Amino acid sequence: MENKVWLITGTSKGFGYVWAEAALKRGDKVAATARNIESLAALTALYGDAVLPIALDVNNREACFLAVEKVIEKFGKLDILINNAGFGHFGYVEEISENEARQQIETNVFGSLWMIQAVLPIMRNQKSGHILQVSSIGGVMAFPSLGIYHASKWAVEGLCESLNQEVAQFGIKTTLIEPAAYATEWATASASHSQPIAVYDGLREVMIANRGNMPVGDPNATASAILKLIESENPPLRLFLGKLPLLMIEPTYNKRLETWKEWKEVSENAQ
Template sequence: MDKKIWLITGTSKGFGRVWAEAALKRGDKVVATARNINSLNDLVAIYGNAILPIELDVNNRQNCFDAVEKAKAHFGKIDILINNAGFGHFGYVEEISESEAREQIETNVFGSLWMIQAVLPLMRNQNSGHIMQVSSIGGVMAFPSLGIYHASKWAVEGLCDSLSQEVSQFGIHVSLIEPTGYATDWGTSSAKHSNPIEAYNGIREMMKANAGKTPMGNPNATGEAILKLSDSANPPLRMFLGTMPFMMIEPTYDKRLATWKEWQAVSENAQ
């Protein structure tokens, strides 16, 4: 199998780090981006010229295009883009400030969009490529206290669904990666929080009481799944990571279908 060239955003830790190492270990080459490329020094020491660290803030559109140009100049092509950079914001909808909302959407949605736009001309010219967008189980269902995060992930779900229909003619695949909860720092040190409003203390305490009851996945166990996704000749548009998502999403979708059917006569009368 030909060795692949990956461009992965947010590789300093978490999923991005795990997936970069998985690709490097099997002999592929990786363009690894991070806000602080010193966090990648140990990978450079191990893998040498197989890894190209690039400092990148995905909120800066021009930086995204420059990163793709550097990757192309260094490795000649990009086979896989993984849009992994992003963060979670906790806050009940009434609590979210304007600056917090804009920052969440700026990074999770626009940062992903800029990277997709930057890589598409190269992949079109190659007549091949695979764009993997990190979404979440929170991109297909929702929970209290994560409204603006869900808004960002539902946005990239719609964006990439449309994208997949637009670029299949160029031999480009698109996959949305939808993890369950994993033992990364997504919900701890990397998360941001709105100032609480007292009226929501009841549901807040209920959520805290339920926290920890769902088993967390091991991020190191996800590398094989991502490699299999990258090697598939017909990759899925959506792929769950972990044991929980399907168990959670099946009853959610059953309930949606039941509600739509219940209201079908009303809907049809509105034609």
């Protein structure tokens, strides 16, 4: 089994921590990033020199490139990037402030873009590498109260679908990770919220109740899926995590196809 070098952003908790530990248990090396480097102390205490802790705010493009340089200086190569840093913003479209919108897009979209751009020259020269972009079930369908979050995830879906077609010629693989609800802090401590407008309170209550009834997955159960993915010779462009996504996505896509077909004559007359 070939040992690999991973760079994982947002490693202090949740998926990032689980996947970093899975890589380290596999015998690999991990460059683990977080805004607060102290949050990585548990990983370094357990795994020592196999971990390279890096303080990183992905909103800083220069810092992203410097982080990749540190990985190469320490480990000499980079096999896997997992773009995991990001957060969810809750707010109905009318409620979202300019600052809230910009923060969501800056972190989830531009932060991912900067990291991808930073690793590509390394992976091109190696003629190998795998970029895993954390998206969401919210990257392929949308719900009320998460409009700007969906905008960010639909953006990285398009970005990485193009990326996949551009860099496959260099031996670089691309995969979008699309989880449903998991027992992380994504919807609680890690989330941000707009100032509510009262006219949406009725729908807000329904959505909160629906989220409370939604089954959540165990983040630890995702480790084996990520390991299978990075060991695959032909990994998929998209991978759901959990039982829920396909159950929700299939009727959504069927409805889209039905609508396009229903309006087919109108569409064709517009040729």
